[in-house]
Amino acid sequence: MLMPLRLAVLIVLFFAFPAGAADRTIYLTFDDGPLTGTSNILDVLEAEQVPATLFMVGMHAQANGLNKALVQRAKRMPLVTIGNHSYSHAYNHYRHFYGDTEGVVADMLRANAVLGLKPSVHARLPGRDVFRLLSMSKNDTSLGLAEEGREDPDYEFVAASGFYLYGWDHEWVHENSGKPVQTVDHLVSEIDHLFGYGRFVKPGKLILLMHDEMFQDVFDGKANLTALIKALKLRGYTFGAISGYDG
Template structure:
């Protein structure tokens, strides 16, 4: 009789946990620090959630005070978004694997400065400039938006970065913007798209959706603080929890 009760309890437990939503949003911001990065920091502090900011090394040298403000808040993980951002000449940059690795190393030294408390590793998480690539122990993905010939040239650099000890993180969905930074979608629309990705199991890791955003989207010109605050509140009300990229 006891065995039967235990069996029923086990079945019920499996059913309950198997049907519990576990939606996790990883909000990531690229290309900072810049002036509008301050708006992101303010909202993240108010909403008290973990996020990841992929900072560009040469930008830190220009906006040191904003960088220091970001690292002072424990919920903000500062990560490596290259030193030069490929000088926005991506095909040329990624065709030289040695240059790519050296650029990542240089950024790691700058981004990692005073950032020891924000990461447990000597190697900060990396996001490549202009490329949606994963190099993790359990996930390997290349950017399928690049033609095959160019992609084969670039894979050597991706692999070399990973061999150096860095983990590379891409994204599942981008909150796209116009060239001037104006968001193309509303917070409600990007929330709906995240829900679709979760429901249809289209993300690279089950239950976790990585959202790419860019700091310049959140300037005062585009009601940046309000847009970000609205998205975060939609996610909270929709039962999502939040993690930084190191918990991916």
């Protein structure tokens, strides 16, 4: 007996688009570049043709000719968004940095100038898992009480100065040397688990935090990132550009 056409269409659709695939979007984000590792990231993004955001540090962008060239190369790539990750990266003294809201804004604006970014700018504050977007806002829940009191800049003021602020849902962690902690397989199973059981800042959307230094040759950066992206593609995840995150 012939199958009714409508049922056949449904079955084809089911296999072409596994349940919820469209609602499982991963936002690849790379912080702290340009650094050693950045060129490998760009090579892989180009080869795999997936969107990603590089939250760059102004000071690193102007450190030398090589880094300047990396910024220019990233800018020419249609799938790459350059985000602002401050000028100074707080010189890694967060307490001092975040005690002064206007200083934070000045530092962020300086990075806009160095990176050639115009408002409104996609940004991530150094060391802060904070969101300030049109549709939502979230504070960094990892801060202790002491830090909350002393290191609480006025994030609304920072955002109002021309920034969309993005934190993250999950991190591919690295050691101090930059060496990745999780294997690619482990990270992929963590991501599967999160989509199965986790709660994201926005349902069905996972912002993955990584750092450029993890993708140096010495850590097999190119092979690792390629393996990650290929594994996620195989599982039916979609990759999103950060400009569509808040849509």
